[in-house]
Amino acid sequence: MNASANTPMPKVAIHKFASCSGCQLAFVNMGTDLIELTKLVDIVHMAEFGHVAPEDEPVDVAFIEGSITTPHDVERLLKIRANSRYLLTMGACATSGGIQALRNNADTAEWMRSVYAKPEFIQSLSSSAAIANHVKVDFELWGCPVSVRQMLAAIRSLLFGVAPQISREKVCQECKRRGNNCILVTQGAPCMGPVTRTGCGALCPSFGAPCYTCYGPAENVNAQSFGMCLMGLGLSPEQVARKFASINNAAPVFSEATQLFSGSAWMEE
Amino acid sequence: MSHTANHDPNREIRIDVPLLTRVEGEGSLEFVARNGRIESLQLRIFEPPRLFEKFLEGKDYSEVPNIAARVCGVCPIAYQMTSIRAMEKVFGMQESPWVHAMRRVVYYGEWLQSHALHLNLFAAPDFLGFSDVIHMAHRHPEDVRRGMHLQELGNDMLRLLGGRSVHPIGLRVGGFFRAPPKHEVADLVDKLLAARDLVREFVAWAVGLPYPKDEQEFVSIAVRHPHEYGINEGRLASDRGLDIDFSEYPERFREHQVSHSTAHYSMLDGSSYFLGPLARMNLNFDLLPAEVQDLARELGLRFPSHDMFHNVAARALECYLAVVDSLNILQAYRLPNRPWIEPTPRAGVGHHCTEAPRGMIYHRFELNESGEVIAATMIPPTSQNQARLEQNLNVAMERFGLQHADEQLRELCEKVIRNYDPCLSCSTHFLKMTVHRE
């Protein structure tokens, strides 16, 4: 994906599926870097931007925002994959199914009836699936929203012809680098930093707010022990389960933890 | 707009815009005309429902702001703050003056970010004849840079109190997690001071854009507050005499669903209504700081106005308001003892409305005695505006005349739609336009 003066610029597409558009907005919000970026790559598809190349136009890099919820989504996604050299997920929806994956275990038909008076108008799969459940994903950028710094670094790496470097360490590491005092220790706050992946710069604990897992699971998570820690802070098993069932509820490590602490399952182990 | 009107107006016209661009979210437009009459004109929002209202059920009140934000990455503050206030009402909590003021600042941040983005990236290319902002930037680099600068300033305001601009993390029931330290406030004040002239130029530029005239009949609705330009507190008012408490919303406003879209249509006493910057100006111009009113007069702007494209000017003027009023608030900044009040959960129902960048948003929360959600309703501005938008399109197209070429008809449609700055992610949806000429 090296660009030089006489070769055409690499083509980049940004596609949207079920999402809040927040990752795209984070992208559009990057300021003057956006202008810099358009000098390095050719953004051929990004509806918000006013660019709509057909889904079967070959591109070098496709970023996918959003999760897969309808049969039509699946068709589109397959077309995109087939025409992209690298496919990167951008954000929690695309990477783990997002907050809307909460409906995966629910009775969707019943939910539809209650929210939409005439559900027959709505064509929908019963689940919200991560992109990787349907096609091969080359690199995952977690976060809700995605970190633009990480996204630019990924593009820069691909321009250099190397794989993006994506750290899976815990939020706590970044929290300590920022010199924060741990709010779990000083306030008994149920901060999810010890199970959550770095990337946000330990934003929440720096504001005195408990982390709520928006960057997804870190490597080597000890969900069982951490759940017990949270119970030690006074949370009920159900509350612990809900802590894991947040923005990245369908990430396997978190959905297993949710199961573990739901009901009385946690005691049997 | 210079047009050659040499087509047969009685021909069959079918226009499809399968993927509307430069709006937030995804949707289409479908337009069919036959024998000189518009037969159907439908905005379709195709994004499948994400069922937020349903999966908020059972969540703890403290989890609501973070989940509600995810309805829309474009106006997360609107979702967070409206739900927070609705729940605070359940708990019988009053805002402290500090919290009230800081909520305005963070909301102004969202307005400035969203308005600048809309005007710069979405709307201006329409009026200046460019396909997108990148092409526009080649010809008008200074204008584009100024818009981006203001967008970034809005982001800075969001970051001061919210930590990040998309899905901020600083807001909580009771107030804020963190009181910004004085030096950070001082830095922002410097930036705001430095942007004052820039934003005045920006307003003048936006007011001077060559947009069409589009006089329409409509009812404006906005939050009205006795002492300040309505944003996050007050009552619901219209220019036809409506003046109700937020809790009366469900009695007066009704939602229904139509077959072509997953969006819900909202009606006030059975008819459509209009929300957004122009509606706010129409109702609350008198409450703008004198400085902002003066600028409007200098530029020859008069409100109330029923020219739909004055929405552009209103949006720009609100950018100036955001800078001026945030300065007023932040120049008098004091550190509070504590940036939040600890809530004491109790059971009940709370209603609240605030002014999202695109217009009024309504939330209703029913909580149990431990503060868990029993039922949630969230009605975004775009779905409330949808009926009005379709009427607006009908009238505008008829007035423009079907003798115009399809391409010109489509352009006008898109301009009219973008003028509402619809957020299709919000209404849990996006547009695809199909125009049929038969």
Added chain:
Amino acid sequence: MMKTHNCYVPHEAEIIERVQETPDIFTWHLRFSDAEIAQHYRFRHGQFNMLYLYGVGEVAISVMSGDGENLWHTVRAVGRVTKAMMDLPVGSRIGVRGPFGSYWPLDIARGKDVVFVTAGLGCAPVMSSIRYVVEHRQDYGRLVIMQSVRHRHESLWEPQYEAWRALPNTQVLLTASRDQTRWPNWELGRVSVLLEKADYNKEECVVMMCGPDAMMRDTAMTLKGLGVTAANIYVSLERNMQCAVGHCGHCQLGGKFVCKDGPVFPWPEVEALMCVKEY
């Protein structure tokens, strides 16, 4: 290092020649851009340099041969940095810091039999010392070279080995652990197969070994069983390396920093910990 200098900052070097050895192994011939640095650069067999790829990062690579004006490195493209390095054309510039670490006991080995055991690309760190022994053949006793690869076609320096096989008092033993066909001069199986065939003075020898941890552990144990003194067995270890000067802590093996106390260690110094899983 070369002159008083901030030990973290690389020096520019130019790729003046490159050889594609196998589909994923290449050799670089480098030269420092700064003549003074080139002149003062000295390395000892077994030491390594940190090679820096612009905008991407650094990797530890053994010095194959040469001096500051002609520095040779053989690299296997395995990951982020090394794969991209393989794409660099002649004339490109990279960063080089070094040399770092300990070296092979070529002095101690003088007058004794010398045994080299390598597996995989593990040969890179010992290649330069084999060459040294070959060049100073009269100073050493018997020379035994054992090399194990998975497949014969991965073997980099087969012509070189064949040439050495012809030297007096020298034994070259090769094996392919995963091949089906048995080639002439080749065995089938792991290093252990070769150890049985090797002929050298167990009491008066120095063994130099490089390869995966498990291979070195098993071989050292076998050699001890055969009567080789543990202190005469030397290994070159690989651990994650960031700074290469004993500051970053990544390469620690117990109390040892592999970058500065190693990579070459007498076996007894590391034996205990090399035998602990995941230490």
Added chain:
Amino acid sequence: MKDMRYFPRAGLAELIAAIKESGYRVIGPRVEPGQGGLAYREIAGVEDLPRGLSDEQSPARYRLHPNGSQRYFAWANTSSAIKPFVFTPREKLWTVVRKEGRLHFEANHEVAKKTAVFGVRACDLAALALQDAHFLRGAHTDVFYRARREKLLLVAVNCSHAAETCFCASTGDGPEVSDGYDLLLDELDDGFLIRHGSTKGAMIMTDLVTQEASPEQISQACAQGELCRERQTRALPEASRLPGLMQRLESPLWDEVAERCLACGNCTAVCPSCFCHREFDSPLLNGKHSEHWRDADSCFSEDHSYLVGEVVRAHTRARYRQWMTHKLATWVEQYGRTGCTGCGRCITWCPAGIDFVDEANKLLSAEEEA
């Protein structure tokens, strides 16, 4: 003791002012709003110090309580030691500019600020000495660390209060400060005893109005230290027994602790002697130059022991074992003593409340039984 002087409590403001006048930014213990607990932060003056507050520390718990006194230093320790002011958790090492194919490397020349750290404890000074040995005394010197170290002014205060987590008496590093300071204070009910340990400190003392310390005052100070020592309930096994950990590398107790350990690395981050860090490149978007940075790292993270395609210490068991055996056993081989100075931070700040001392004792007594 002959150089010991006394000044009343009000003199503390003068001392801080004198230090500032000598061009230092002053770092002191401060209550961290929003995050709770004490942290070393820049202070404007005495008004920022934690007057009348004491800390309560236990595994996974740190709280501050009013103690009814006027004292500023009636607490055991802050969340971090001196470490971040010398070994910065994130810093740029060098920049490389690519121009016409050539690479131009340039070390980061950020000028270190003169920094005074106020309220330093004995355990932290001992840990600083360990870091000095690591970053300054080897064949290669870390010039970034050195630049900051040379600009440091250390104002130590002898402990008068031990936390439940403290065990410096058992490591021999406290509670009394013995060396490594520029100025040393003892806080008494109505004022301070002060002495200097360097010419830098002596210079600052000359600006200060002090009186000769009375024998009563000196004995009060000694008694405080004694009390502090007696109050320590935790103790590491004797130094001579610690190498025994290396005989327990296959103990099932490592699995047992790994069941609780979150591998979050909070212990290594707060430990005043841990020195691990990793390097990475951060290129400009347009690719015209690149910066080379380093981040504090932890042996609890997977990158720490990553080798192409494998992680040497893939499991928490091995990572915890690395942390403890390095700190208590193999450190001795590297720097002639253990890497633990008894500050107790890894106990307090472990979100899972794992007690380092308790684990070490369990492991070693299991060894003896075995």
